[in-house]
Amino acid sequence: MDSRETHMPHGVITEREKGEQVEKLVLPRTIHLVPMDYLDGFAVRPGFYEINGATAIPGGVNFTVYSHGATAIELLLFRREKTEPFAILPFPEHYRIGNVYSMIVFQLNIEEFEYAYRVDGPYEPGKGLVFDRNKYLLDPYAKAVTGQSQWGESLPSGQHYRARVVKDDFDWGDMGQPLLPMEDLIIYELHVRGFTKDPSSGVLHPGTFAGLMEKLPYLLELGVNVVELMPIFEFDEMQDYREVDGEKLYNYWGYNTVSFFAPNTSYTSSKEYNREGNELKNLIQVFNRHGIEVYLDVVFNHTAEGNENGPFFSFKGFDNNIYY
Template sequence: MVTSDLLPASARWHIAAGRAWPLGASPVPGGVNFAFHANGARAAWLVLMDAVDGTIVAELPFPEGGRFGTLFTATVRRLDTDRFHYGYRVAYTSGGLSPVLLDPYATELTGAGEWGQRPRYRSAVAPTDFDWGDDRPPRIPHGDLIIYETHVRGYTRHASAAVTSPGTYAGLREKIPYLRELGVNCVELLPVFEFDETDNTFVSPATGKPLRNFWGYNSVGFFAPKAGYASRTGQGDASRELKSLVKAMHAAGIAVILDVVYNHTAEGDHRGPTLSLRGLDESAYYLLDDAGRPLNLTATGNTVNCNHPVTRTLILDSLRHWATEYRVDGFRFDMAAILTRGTDGRPLSDPPLVEAIARDPALAHCVLIAEATDAAGVHQIGSFPAYGRWSEWNMRYRDAIRRFLLGRPGSAGEFATRLVGSPDLYRERGATASVNYITCHDGLTLADWTSYDHRHNEPNGEDGKDGIPDEESWNCGHEGPTDDPAVLRLRAQQARNALLLLLASHGVPMILAGDEFGRTQHGNNNTYGQDGPLGWVDWNHRVAHAGLLGFTRRAIALRHAHPVLRRTVHPDSRVAPGAPCPPVSWHGEEPWEPDWSEGSTLLAAMLHEDRDDAPADCVYLAVNAGGSERTVRLPEPPPGLRWHVFADTGSPAHQDGHEVGEEPLCGDTHWTLGAHASLLLVAGGV
């Protein structure tokens, strides 16, 4: 509609029927083309707003000749997208007008201001003239990836990060030299789609102030980068800064994966705001119950109707946008089990969206990782429809490594299966289908896993009842901080044990940012609302835990140096003709005599690979998860090689590991492993 006082303003622009594709706002010669889907609308208006303060300047009717099915299109001549933002308003055939709606395809959402300000979102057109120069994505083979999960704001917001632009894309870019030194080659960023950090109903029990939606798992737009993560607040700054970060990561040989949230949105349930999708075609974009209210299969209020053709197109277009316009190297899909649900909410054996993502040419270079669960009881770990492309966050690996290191009954055999890439889950898909991790953003940090038996979530304002109830953690004898040398020594061993096993396991390892130097959240295992020191990475721990940091760096270097640890095929115990030993062999206190009993706390494995163009690659790993010393007799290494000590987490001389190529010779046929200690030997020359 064009109100009377705006009629003169509308005359500044010439509006005509537009093109149906692409959807969204697209610059064309002399103006801008707009196209969007709105089912059940009899008319629509383009709402133009002043870019400075958001004042509505004009509401221009979409011409009738620009309607194609449920698509409304218009081309507006002489429209300066730097001066004007936009939205849509629709009149429904059932009666009534919508509020001003965001464009689902908007490449920028303005009006949020600086971080922490209540947003008044407007759609805008992000610049597309970024100079990528000679950018060359690293295209790291899947089996060689070492993923580092981090949060853009939380990684550098703490003063100890010592960056020029804390809490921003630019601040993270300043940490690239550190990432290179650590040895990781892939960074997985928690959500960077635009989200509303003020959307949290809980308050701090200590201060009474509202908590933030710090992690950002409440997408407002699927195409727009989070403006509050930019160091500057001008139009296009977030887009340019995120692209600059990706470009710089690539130049350093580091791939970038985005944690994407397509399973729900910030519109919430029937009580939530109507921002965009709900006002355009609620039944296409969301799963609804018989009463027309959103189905809540995500524990967030609504569930995206991912396999509806309209929504499927939206998600695919969004992924293509990030893969081509931002040149990211892959995606981790939050609650990906939702992507497999049909339009009736039931899981599909052959979900069109999941297959389309796997087959899409523009995404052929992308790593695809599924969190193969949702909040409504669907667990597809090992059975997520892969189509030859998808990997999974392997939660069974997480549980197995924790249970084994705590000496739980039956855990040795379970972890042995996880160590060789979980062939029980991924036999047809290969070891790299398993993304292995001990910790992630959701749960205890590694330091807290060794320091707390129970979650301590009182600061979250939910009476301490939120978060994962039981994390298979052990405080090593004291709950929380302590000065007891014996407890601290045991915690140091357990942290090193976990990292060593992770980096020696077949599959793709993922490390939580800060675990390499003992980051703590003081037992809070659900810091989604903690935008403060509790949720930020405190870089002071680099000094206090320098030994752990050095150990992690060396263990990463060890993985890079030994192809036997990065095999994409699950190793088995069959000896190939002419080979001195099988790809994997299992041992105990005596060579070739593993203990698979229910109460076993000793696991030993020799991993071997013959190579035509180089000497055989072989490592021996022994783990004593029990509370008493164990002595093992070492198996013979391949002919012509001798064992060298990379690390013994229970020995002061070897606890922090040795540099690759500088491992001291192991001069004995037996090795005594302390309680809760791990040994890793590498086979090499004299």
């Protein structure tokens, strides 16, 4: 072991908070790690295998993905709005433990790149294996998705979903959960866009998390203590888009998920580059302070990739048999 290297005191740390057992993954303020290899001009080393997705750490970014059937995985780095990667970093075989691939890439500024993957493996559709190393794939654990930030706009021709690394620095303060008894819940289910999109809502930011927060006095007046949000994850409203009698029909409700960990960027009132999710977190924080819990409506039994004839942009390419 290099004498300059100190182990990161990572892992799950248990804390006592208001009588509840809370598990948190804690990253230290300082990490002293040294590169072990160089790929396409970048210094790299094996990463932290228990941290899924892409996570900014002092000195670089930790990338971790999972695939049972893959034979090779490449990390692709892009400049914003560019269609081809400026760097391709294959995960060395010894960076794989079991079915988990993990790599730290040093000296990456999260505001200067987006990323995707390519995954190679057997192609035997009869066995559910549909690996295609030519496909650019969205990280299943992405916390921010590029490509559809404006409602009602499709991905430009020839482009594909990519991810951004999110800086997790939102200040939750001392916020706790109301933890209301089930028998006392008064639940208001709503669609974030539909609830305030019409001018009659009277909000400054219609169709967004901020617009919903403007309706807090109204919800309090109703006596609501739970707001259940229909899917707020990144989804493709343009899937099956059509016009009937001059009316534009979208896949409106959000049950065709593109990414389960990324809030829908069209639901924000302003751009949140590398801070995606802050407007949603602010909504949750403010509602909780006023005694209103926020529930999320989630459906895990299908995604926007559909069946075997549907699109191919993430889960299928990483491991069709595992995700489906």
